[in-house]
Amino acid sequence: MTLLVTVFAAIICTALWYRDVENKMRLSPLCYMYWGASLMWFVDAIFEYAELRAEFFTPAAGDMLNDAFLGFSAVAFGLVIWLAMLLIKDPKGRFHKVA
Amino acid sequence: MCCFVAPMAEAIVTTVTTIVLEHTDKSAKQAGELQVATKKQTVCKNLKVLSKMLWGGSVLLAFEHVWHGELQAFYPFLTAASSPEAMSQMWHEVATVGTSMAGLVTVTWAALMAVRSKFHKAVPAEVEAHK
Numbered sequence: 001m002t003l004l005v006t007v008f009a010a011i012i013c014t015a016l017w018y019r020d021v022e023n024k025m026r027l028s029p030l031c032y033m034y035w036g037a038s039l040m041w042f043v044d045a046i047f048e049y050a051e052l053r054a055e056f057f058t059p060a061a062g063d064m065l066n067d068a069f070l071g072f073s074a075v076a077f078g079l080v081i082w083l084a085m086l087l088i089k090d091p092k093g094r095f096h097k098v099a
Numbered sequence: 100m101c102c103f104v105a106p107m108a109e110a111i112v113t114t115v116t117t118i119v120l121e122h123t124d125k126s127a128k129q130a131g132e133l134q135v136a137t138k139k140q141t142v143c144k145n146l147k148v149l150s151k152m153l154w155g156g157s158v159l160l161a162f163e164h165v166w167h168g169e170l171q172a173f174y175p176f177l178t179a180a181s182s183p184e185a186m187s188q189m190w191h192e193v194a195t196v197g198t199s200m201a202g203l204v205t206v207t208w209a210a211l212m213a214v215r216s217k218f219h220k221a222v223p224a225e226v227e228a229h230k
Contacts, residue, residue, distance in 0.1 A: 029155070032151035033154075035207075038156075043199045
């Protein structure tokens with residue numbers, strides 16, 4: 001579930017990056033972050049599948065909920081890092097205008 | 100347990116390599132070796148993408164380990180470091196899962212760069228300098 005949530009976040013970010021031709025939102029670091037994490041969790045899932053086999057596809061509801069919660073929290077954490085980077089770089093000069 | 104250690108180690112290596120290459124690129128530009136500078140610029144740009152993927156992934160994975168209580172804020176930082184059995188299990192996981200993670204990210208990055216180089220030709224340092 002964590003993998004699935006991160007993959008969807010990566011796909012959405014990549015689509016938004018493709019739309020932002022002028023690169024004013026600096027979305028590429030966020031895309032790389034989510035794709036990197038997705039690939040790593042994919043490897044984790046392969047090793048888990050090798051261990052659990054068919055059981056891997058029938059997780060308990062509680063585990064799924066916890067994994068989904070973790071996935072959304074990881075996505076939120078990534079967004080916070082990206083926002084901090086965006087505000088530090090300030091590509092649109094917002095802080096400059098305020099000052 | 101601590102599989103993110105392997106990609107994080109690779110991220111440190113790529114970041115240091117990028118910094119060193121950028122430094123030598125400046126010296127090459129000053130010496131007027133524009134072809135060398137262009138090549139180094141391209142390598143630096145590509146390596147930065149790999150570092151971002153590795154750092155980003157490692158940070159989110161580290162977050163997952165904090166979530167599961169495998170990382171702590173005080174020494175020895177890893178809960179697995181409390182017993183020798185857990186330590187050996189941790190190193191086994193780093194060697195298998197962690198190395199595979201770093202390998203897959205690197206292979207994906209190499210494929211991405213190969214596709215990208217087909218679409219974009221390197222901008223000569225001379226042109227880049229006039230931008």
